Amino acid sequence: MTTALDFEGFPAEAFTFLRNLGDNNTREWFEEHKDTYQTTIVEPSKAFILALGDRLKTLSPNVRYDTATNGSGSMFRIYRDVRFSKDKTPYKTQLGMVFWIGPGKKTEHPGYYFQISPEGGFTGGGSYFMPKEMLAAYQQAVDADATGEPLAEAVAQIRAQAGFTVTGEQYKRVPRGYNKDHPRAELLRHKGLHANAPNIAAADLHGPAATDRVFETLKIVAPLVNWFAELDEKVLRT
Numbered sequence: 001m002t003t004a005l006d007f008e009g010f011p012a013e014a015f016t017f018l019r020n021l022g023d024n025n026t027r028e029w030f031e032e033h034k035d036t037y038q039t040t041i042v043e044p045s046k047a048f049i050l051a052l053g054d055r056l057k058t059l060s061p062n063v064r065y066d067t068a069t070n071g072s073g074s075m076f077r078i079y080r081d082v083r084f085s086k087d088k089t090p091y092k093t094q095l096g097m098v099f100w101i102g103p104g105k106k107t108e109h110p111g112y113y114f115q116i117s118p119e120g121g122f123t124g125g126g127s128y129f130m131p132k133e134m135l136a137a138y139q140q141a142v143d144a145d146a147t148g149e150p151l152a153e154a155v156a157q158i159r160a161q162a163g164f165t166v167t168g169e170q171y172k173r174v175p176r177g178y179n180k181d182h183p184r185a186e187l188l189r190h191k192g193l194h195a196n197a198p199n200i201a202a203a204d205l206h207g208p209a210a211t212d213r214v215f216e217t218l219k220i221v222a223p224l225v226n227w228f229a230e231l232d233e234k235v236l237r238t
Helices: 012-023 027-032 034-056 132-143 145-159 210-237
Strands: 095-100 111-117 120-127 165-167 193-196
Touching: 012 034, 012 111, 027 034, 034 095, 034 111, 034 210, 111 210, 120 210, 132 145, 132 210, 145 165, 145 210, 193 210
Parallel strands: none
Antiparallel strands: 095 111, 111 120, 120 193, 165 193
16 A cells, blocks of 8 residues: 655656657557556655645645546546547656645646656646636636735735746636726636746656655645635635
8 A cells, every 4th residue: 555655756767758658659659668657657656646745734734635546536647538639649748646625526626736747847736727606706806805915916926936937728808897907907817827836857856855845846836726725615615
């Protein structure tokens, strides 16, 4: 049984595997190297999910995480759904993990995100996609000074950190019913809002200290995640 103490970092072989997968993105090659995928990526990722999840509870007590590998847990599947992708290669060359806050479908709730790719690690957090009810509540919260100003402050503080961005899909205009000259017009236009941190080099993820490295990055985006988590909880109560 995998535990948080089992995490010893992502081995160099994990990043080599992902690079090689990019050069040999076929079912035949993947099946021949599936054991390498399991031992260098899946098993370390399961231990990492437990190790980081425990730490994230100090930032967001209600954060959820799960080591299931069938797509229902924190780990996204490496198999690409080519029905909805312009890229028709069968496998992704990165492995994403999410730590979400809220019951039900993980992709419809705010949370923290991490992925490994051939180049290293990527971290972020926020609300990547807002269902209809959440989007309406978000717009109302942005409009109201009591809730909109703390969001604007959280976004500004994250953007002030070197290499950090806050972005997300937007409408072309301020939604109907809101003043186009609203002081938070840019935030009102968002359909999703999330922070992205500078990439972490693969060499910084090889040892157990990788958990600390990722956690310190996610501490910076936590105010944005928690703002959305509070809003999400209000929506669920209505």
